[in-house]
Amino acid sequence: MNKSAIRAFGIALFLVGALLALAARFDLNIGLPTKASTNTEHVEELQKKLEQANKEIALLKEQAKQAPKENNQKTDAPATKAKDNHKPADTPTNAKTMTLQIYSGMEPYTVAQKLEDGGIIENSVEMELFLANPKYARSLQIGSYEVNSSMSLEEIAKLITGKKQ
Structure with a gap:
């Protein structure tokens, strides 16, 4: 009688383990806590990031409206110190200038698209391929950058x- 009780207990454990394995395999909710309960935190965090991004977009649109007025004043001042000696000596006075905002997780495609939309570069695909170069890949730095159309x-x-190099 003792052997049969132990055997029955062992079979019961095996069946419970098998059921749990099947539930996990087919994503069945059997009342155990899962990772889905933490998704609300991620959704709230993503909503906050979306709100922040929308505010920054609105700010950039306001800056874009004011840009034609201030274009002649901003052409060379902040961007000159970031350039290196490969820059031609004569910078055209009609160079377009913009502030490029780079956020966490931003892809090279998005950066290149922003530069093309801002009139800084003519071909976003070319810039995206340039940023895919192993020298620059996965090195985008978060921040604001003054760029102009005279830059290579x-x-x-x-x-x-x-x-630097």
């Missing part, structure tokens, strides 16, 4: 990745 792709890449 390499100068822009060095600026936004923090590379």
Whole structure:
């Protein structure tokens, strides 16, 4: 009688383990806490980031409206110190200038698209491929950068990745 009780207990444990394995395999909710309970925290965090991004977009739109008025004043001042000696000596006075905002998790595609939309570069695909170069890949630095259309792709890449050479 003692052997049969132990055997029955062992079979019961085996069946419970098998049921739990099947429940996990087919994502069945059997009343055990899962990772889904933490998704609300991630959703709230993402909503806050979205609100912050929307505020920054509104700010950038306001800056874009004011940009034609201030374009002649901002052309060379902040961007000159970030450039290196590859820059031609004569910078056109009609160069377009913009502030490029880089956020956490931003992809090279998005950065290149912003530069093209701002009139800084003509081909976003070319810039995206340039940033995919192993020298610059995964090196985008979070921050605000003053860029202008007289800068080369390499100068822009060095600026936004923090590379010195």
